[in-house]
Amino acid sequence: MEKTILIGGAAGLGSAVTAHLIGRIFCNLGCYVFNYRDYPSLIRGGHNFNVLKISDKPVYSHEYHYDFILALDQKTIDIHRKDLKKGGLIFGAKETEPVVQKLQGPGILANDVLIGLLFKYFGADLEIILTEADEIFGKKAGLIKKAIEEGYKLGVQKETLRRSSGQEAKYFISGSEAISIGAIAAGLDVYLAYPMTPASPVLHFLAKRQLANNILVFQPENEIAVVNAALGASFAGAKTMVGTSGGGFALMSEGLSLAAMTELPLVIYLGQRPAPATGLATHTGQGDLKFALNAGHGEFLRVVSSPGDAQEAITRTQEAFYLSSKYRVPAIILSDKHLAESDYSFNEIKKSALPDSRFILENPPQDYKSYKITANGVSPRAVPGQGPVVRANSYEHNEAGHTIEDSAWTIKMQDKRFKKLDFIKREINKLNPVSLYGKGNNLLISYGSTKGAILDALPQMKNFRFLQISYLKPFPAEIVSKEIKKSKKVILIENGVKGSLADVIKEETGITIKHKILKYDGRPFTPEFLVDKFKKI
Amino acid sequence: MEKTILIGGAAGLGSAVTAHLIGRIFCNLGCYVFNYRDYPSLIRGGHNFNVLKISDKPVYSHEYHYDFILALDQKTIDIHRKDLKKGGLIFGAKETEPVVQKLQGPGILANDVLIGLLFKYFGADLEIILTEADEIFGKKAGLIKKAIEEGYKLGVQKETLRRSSGQEAKYFISGSEAISIGAIAAGLDVYLAYPMTPASPVLHFLAKRQLANNILVFQPENEIAVVNAALGASFAGAKTMVGTSGGGFALMSEGLSLAAMTELPLVIYLGQRPAPATGLATHTGQGDLKFALNAGHGEFLRVVSSPGDAQEAITRTQEAFYLSSKYRVPAIILSDKHLAESDYSFNEIKKSALPDSRFILENPPQDYKSYKITANGVSPRAVPGQGPVVRANSYEHNEAGHTIEDSAWTIKMQDKRFKKLDFIKREINKLNPVSLYGKGNNLLISYGSTKGAILDALPQMKNFRFLQISYLKPFPAEIVSKEIKKSKKVILIENGVKGSLADVIKEETGITIKHKILKYDGRPFTPEFLVDKFKKI
Amino acid sequence: MIRQDFNTKEENTWCPGCPNSGILLSAKEALAELANEGKLSVKDATLVTGIGCHGKIYDYLNLNGFNGLHGRVLPVCLGMKLGNPDLTVLGFGGDGDTFDEGVAHFVHACRYNADITMMVHTNQVFALTTGQANAITEKGFVDGSTPLGQGEKPINSLVLALEMGATFVARGYALQGPYLKELIKKAIIHEGFAFIDILQPCIVYHKHSMPYFNKNVYKIEETRDTGNLNQALERAREWDYSYEKDMKVPTGVFYETKRPTFESQWPQLKKPWYALKRNINWSRVIKEFK
């Protein structure tokens, strides 16, 4: 079974919430679901839509051909009708309006009528749907459930979708939610962010659940305050994360350099969107890669990873905390709107086995020195309040953290900070910095959210393996280089204008990648687009 | 003739001013002079010193072995005596104090006594010295000249330095002054900066001369205001430059991305100093190269050049304005403390023949569109006040500058902006993006202020050519690659921890540079240091 | 001119019923009237906006415009005046824009007193990013990033402007169109930094504002002395941007005074630079180095 459902309508009409609910219900029924969300930068009006891809096999991407169009307004039909598959169905005002009128409820109930209609088609158990509605809407579920029932009554059953014994209910989770619970799994204490699409969902998710998880979430006056406050909190011993998008990250770049100099752990969640400048605020792109790798003045270590789906977002976030805390370096998690705002389905969602240790000394010695030079460059960490004096210094400094200007200490400290590199590299090598999918003499290379469309397209790309790079810094140069060298044809896939990852690979390995499939219109790849471009290479 | 003079003393005692004056006098006498300045981040006390290298042949660097130590305090003698050459002389309190007492003047006169003593040694014409003092100190010159005369009387003549007929008086100019007059030559209208070492001298130089040059200089409340105000001024039609160092540049990086998106000309003067964070505020380093190349979110064009001495600083600054104005892209001039605060001597100082055109339409048509798509990607520029509506937009936009979010316009505009690349590349190829010095099968590669020490060391590096790269973006990959390939041994020289230029070369050409001579203690190279490291490779 | 001359063909994407449309209308009318009265050269007028719902006004006004970064309206305005002192510069900022991200610039803009008109769309939320609390939001407000309730009292932006040296301080209400138009005209005519706090109740994320304003907004008596700073401060404190109880919400001109403008400190800043043809005398420039 594989079905694609579009649900659309003006902003404010409820398409995103409904799409999510439909996705959950299919997950509950044991299906795999991928939910793509597309919306412009406005609050009411315009045209929002979601595409749900439903399948009995794992699915990680969407397409623009629909079995169902669920229309909350006429515009939805006008825009998308051309993409209705043969035999596809459109449900819209014609179906929903009579019910809404009958119920004398608000227009928003149209959503629920559509849900009823849709699941009747699939012959899904009404109870399951109503239970989901209860879970999502709580006390407000009354009328909603009525509307679902009415829609269900109205519908025509064509299939019989039942959770077969072997098929478990699926987890349904967005990239943002995954980043959030990855941080919780890693022992997050403090999350600071100034709102910015597409990073805000993490702020909202964590803020809402702060008491339940005993964490603190705060929105300071701007991103510069965010990053500096985060370093204050980190200095005080809190596991701290900040979140932003490109523009806010730019404002944090001085603070990033400070994080490196003070050697205070800091995890930065960077959700990319099309730029330069404000760009396309609610769309997707991967244009910040080289900025993330090189932001901040001076030379310093950082960890940059980029998960390819929600499950990986959990573990990479944990790893970011682990590496940042253990090695006292900043770690950046590079995501984008497509990962952040898409929902993925899994049989299980797992956290990594990495410990959530704080890497703070239990009993720092009285002669404690904040920047003690050690074999691996990592100074054992103490925090104020424990007893000994603890320091963090933005100026170059000696072991005690006092300001110095002389040649000898400068060299020692630059060396100390870079000494960690080899150790971090070794850790990363154990963390599967790349993943290989498929078989063949040829190679696709990509990173981040493109993974979904590539995996779903891969079966159509004969004799191609797919190398997903999850660590961009330190870069797994040897493995990447080896994989490239043993391949005949190599194609880079990137949601960007020029293919920044090709530059990175060249800088790290010296290898030039000649073929690129790029997309830079603010929209993510689909398997169809990929296959089409692929054929032209 | 080749002499090295150290003049040192606590901050506030006048060593920098005196060194500069001595340098000017030698220049006046037809000598070549290089003046290196070393000082810690404090206002009074500590230990400042300058090293003047004087020669009858061109000289671009300093050394740490002295023919003369001019000491304004005992510390200077204690620290530097060990580096006095055989037969070298120390002049200090012993010589100056009696004179100062005799004149009943302030202690600062010690400087002038030292000047007198020194030039008596060289048998320089007293009149020349006194005239220079008049020029520099104006009305305040009275006592100063007396002290010089007294010193002169006290001194012992050992040489007879006269400007020989063939030898002209030299120009004596610092990197900062050169950047400043380069901007003036390019037609600068507005300079904006928030103070930050080592960029502040440009601010001070231009501020002081604003009326004389009919330019406007202003120090806004912070660097974010600087960059945004600069874009406002640029939008209004002013040729605008901003100046800062790494930390301030980080704060400007969001604005840099805005400059690219709005396609407003902007020249950024970036004076590097050791980082991360506040680092060594008054010292030198080249750690911001990759940040300068990649700062700002999103993918966009920029021009990054880096002059190797004061003369080149003039022309590269003009070029930055030219390219930025003509192609409507941001241009960064990458300097560092060593270039900014060292004085260079030349027979002539020349400006480039590039026009100082504004590249603004005289009579924009009524149907003018700010972002018109043209063959080379450059939209003809109009400014508000001319008549037609003019727009600048941080969001992705159409030709008129109105906000868009659709796929088609996004692609068109990203393509338009990148179309300029080939044209800029062609321009740069005509601007001598690299310079080659010396002869040999082997190659030294570097950029920026290291040029001086390398040139002076080159005669001792047998069979080595020196390739100085002046454009870092767009990168002259072909020439660099060709030069590397035809060389047996290649050594990178950089004032940094890891040799960022090697990364850049690899990213641009795929070539790995194995040998590096690096220095990252905040101090510039000397020929001696280079030759020493060179021998060990 | 008529206000329609300032129309663009761009689709208006504010929520239906959003009072931003009222601001747009008043601005168009103010511009048209000033032009007709010979007090404004339209080709020299330029607007600058931040990022947020308010910023969309950039696309709806047929005028020179700079749609900048979030929070940076004021430095762009300032730079424009340095680039061309003849321009009439109109800033439209959000309250988040102006008092969160960009408050540093606001404090200094009041001090500088450049001849700029700054209109802030006060809706007490970051509307475009889905309604988070901002610096002007009342204590206790619950939203996505502050589910435990906004912990602090808001900034009184009028007081801040008055204390930091703004030379024209007013408040308008987006739903008092003709009155707002008059305020905008006065602010534009004022020579120096003119700030208008425009109440612009967001009908999606801050629904309780509009009914409160409709009940409590009143116009400051025309007869009042607008030259008295203390009285202006007192008036500005009448409403503290909270909703716990009914308080009177004054609109109108709170304060107006004269001070040399920012631009006037540079004798060399007399006309647009772009019209200047320079003739660099190189030997004069380099003379001092020899």
Added chain:
Amino acid sequence: MIRQDFNTKEENTWCPGCPNSGILLSAKEALAELANEGKLSVKDATLVTGIGCHGKIYDYLNLNGFNGLHGRVLPVCLGMKLGNPDLTVLGFGGDGDTFDEGVAHFVHACRYNADITMMVHTNQVFALTTGQANAITEKGFVDGSTPLGQGEKPINSLVLALEMGATFVARGYALQGPYLKELIKKAIIHEGFAFIDILQPCIVYHKHSMPYFNKNVYKIEETRDTGNLNQALERAREWDYSYEKDMKVPTGVFYETKRPTFESQWPQLKKPWYALKRNINWSRVIKEFK
């Protein structure tokens, strides 16, 4: 404890005679006395500095310390309180630091009312970068970046603090050591955001300050009601940071009030996070996704 317990071995690189040394001394004495009075746990005290001459105090105080970026003292302080509410956080900022680069944070810090003591070394210049005018510099001041003379009146930082909601506002004078010490003690004891404007005449770049202060500084009567905002504002306006004519320059506590602290809005913020051992219940965390 004695003040010498707070000595470090770092070389003092302030100019000989710089009043910063007076601030250092008063701070040490205040800390020692508070410790002796049982009002301060020294191991929980942390200082935060900006970049500038003032920032060097980081190296001269034997205390936990964070020498941050130029202009960012206050967010670091705030973050520390979020990271460990038990810390006693002392900010030392420059006036350029606090009112130019970082004024956004100052405005909001007053509003937040976190339990922080913020001491600003007011010397009316960017001293460490060789004396350029800053936001507190008087009109007409001539310097390297402003050779035509500073064009604007300075910010009155006391007024700004009072209006933006600081709950303790005082002014000290670096050369009134014992009095300054008392002010610092009061500020530290105060629960909430305490701001001390410390007059610290730079003897290199702003030479006319010290004689002016020595002539005009006076202590606010002890008997005065410090709970009255309007009176505090009036007092704060007595001196406008200018030097044209002799004006009285009050020092002492201008205002003190109580308001719930920033930290108190989070019930979960009770003790340092680092002491917390978490035990993540993964199945609870992921439950909502199925």
